[in-house]
Amino acid sequence: xxxxxxxxxxxxxxPMIAKLFRDHHAATGELPTDDEIRAALAANIQAVLxxxxxxxxxxxxxx
Amino acid sequence: xxxxxxxxxxxxxxxxxxxxxxASLSPVGVQLWHANEAVVAIxxxxxxxxxxxxxxxxxxPIAANGMAVCHALVSDRNTxxxxxxxxxxxxxxxxxxxxxxxxxxxALDQVDALLDKPGQQTLKVYLATARTILLAIPDDxxxxxxxxxxxxxxxxx
Numbered sequence: 001x002x003x004x005x006x007x008x009x010x011x012x013x014x015p016m017i018a019k020l021f022r023d024h025h026a027a028t029g030e031l032p033t034d035d036e037i038r039a040a041l042a043a044n045i046q047a048v049l050x051x052x053x054x055x056x057x058x059x060x061x062x063x
Numbered sequence: 064x065x066x067x068x069x070x071x072x073x074x075x076x077x078x079x080x081x082x083x084x085x086a087s088l089s090p091v092g093v094q095l096w097h098a099n100e101a102v103v104a105i106x107x108x109x110x111x112x113x114x115x116x117x118x119x120x121x122x123x124p125i126a127a128n129g130m131a132v133c134h135a136l137v138s139d140r141n142t143x144x145x146x147x148x149x150x151x152x153x154x155x156x157x158x159x160x161x162x163x164x165x166x167x168x169x170a171l172d173q174v175d176a177l178l179d180k181p182g183q184q185t186l187k188v189y190l191a192t193a194r195t196i197l198l199a200i201p202d203d204x205x206x207x208x209x210x211x212x213x214x215x216x217x218x219x220x
Contacts, residue, residue, distance in 0.1 A: 031087035034095065041099040045153045048106035052146035055113050059139050
């Protein structure tokens with residue numbers, strides 16, 4: 001395994017997760033409600049689907 | 064190399080471990096919180112693979128024009144496998160949040176099984192890291208049971 005890949009993983013992967021988790025805690029300084037977590041879950045699901053669909057739109061299947 | 068990997072895994076697990084669910088949430092809210100963490104982990108795995116698909120490796124034979132033949136570090140086929148699995152997983156979690164752990168872990172197993180050999184080799188550490196993150200998310204709280212019923216006594220005087 002190329003060590004650069006590990007570094008890329010560390011620089012891309014970990015900060016993203018940490019930021020998303022901080023966002024949950026932060027915002028108004030108030031503790032989040034169930035509804036806010038439900039909304040965050042729905043938004044994150046849409047974000048994952050959108051990123052995948054964007055890639056697929058640029059890489060049409062040849063099979 | 065091993066040190067870097069250890070630091071990486073430790074930092075990610077630490078990031079997960081810090082994200083304990085706030086006390087303001089009900090048991091259902093805590094469940095949604097954990098499901099959200101799983102979606103973030105799956106999404107980040109997908110994002111990493113898409114980024115690796117952009118990386119060109121030029122280690123092939125030298126062509127007639129003197130240039131080495133290049134290819135994507137993670138092929139389009141393998142990237143598509145990951146994207147399809149991640150999409151199915153997050154949709155399932157959206158419909159059944161309490162099933163986030165089996166849904167996510169099964170998806171990683173399926174990805175591993177469907178990848179070709181080079182893909183398995185390249186994504187081995189990424190799959191392992193995603194699995195580590197998912198396993199670091201705490202279990203969901205047990206659903207509250209109603210007040211225990213008094214056992215009726217029979218045969219009393």
